[in-house]
Amino acid sequence: MDDFSTPNTVNSFGIPASPANFIKPRKRPLSSMCPSVVVNSDGMVNIVVGAAGGSKITTSSALVTASTQWLGMGIKEAIDHRRIHHQLLPAQIDVERGFPQIILDGLMGLGHNITLKDSAGSIVQGILQQQEGVVTANSDFRKHGLPDGY
Structure with a gap:
C-alpha cells in the first residue's frame, strides 16, 4: 500500500503524502x-531502458539514457555507473558513494546540499544498439541481475 499516500505521513522513499495519491475507491496509485525507447533519426531503436525504485525511477532512467546518448558510454558502463538523484523536496541531492568528486565539488560550489548514500535506491535494465546489428544489454549489479541473450 506504500504506492498510495496516507495523510500526514511520508512513504518509504521519504516523500510527503500527496492528496492526488490518497486512497479512494476504484483508484489506482500514481506511479513513477x-x-x-529512444529511436534514431531513421526510426531504428537505439536504447530501451526500464527501472524500479519508486521516485528514483525517472532520474535513474534519465541518467542511463543520457550517459549512453551524450557521453558515449556503453550500456554496462552507464548502468553500473554511480547514481545521483534530486527529489525536489527536501532540497538535497542524494549521491551514491563513488560518484565523481569533481562533479560533487561543482554542485556544492553552487550551493547544493549533498547526502552520500550507500545505495542508489534504484535498479535499471537496458538494451543498447550503438551500431546496426550489434545489441548489448545489462542488468543492474545492485540487484545481482545478469543479462541473457542469444
Whole structure:
C-alpha cells in the first residue's frame, strides 16, 4: 500500500503524502514508472531502458539514457555507473558513494546540499544498439541481475 499516500505521513522513499495519491475507491496509485525507447533519426531503436525504485525511477532512467546518448558510454558502463538523484523536496541531492568528486565539488560550489548514500535506491535494465546489428544489454549489479541473450 506504500504506492498510495496516507495523510500526514511520508512513504518509504521519504516523500510527503500527496492528496492526488490518497486512497479512494476504484483508484489506482500514481506511479513513477517510465519505460523508455529512444529511436534514431531513421526510426531504428537505439536504447530501451526500464527501472524500479519508486521516485528514483525517472532520474535513474534519465541518467542511463543520457550517459549512453551524450557521453558515449556503453550500456554496462552507464548502468553500473554511480547514481545521483534530486527529489525536489527536501532540497538535497542524494549521491551514491563513488560518484565523481569533481562533479560533487561543482554542485556544492553552487550551493547544493549533498547526502552520500550507500545505495542508489534504484535498479535499471537496458538494451543498447550503438551500431546496426550489434545489441548489448545489462542488468543492474545492485540487484545481482545478469543479462541473457542469444
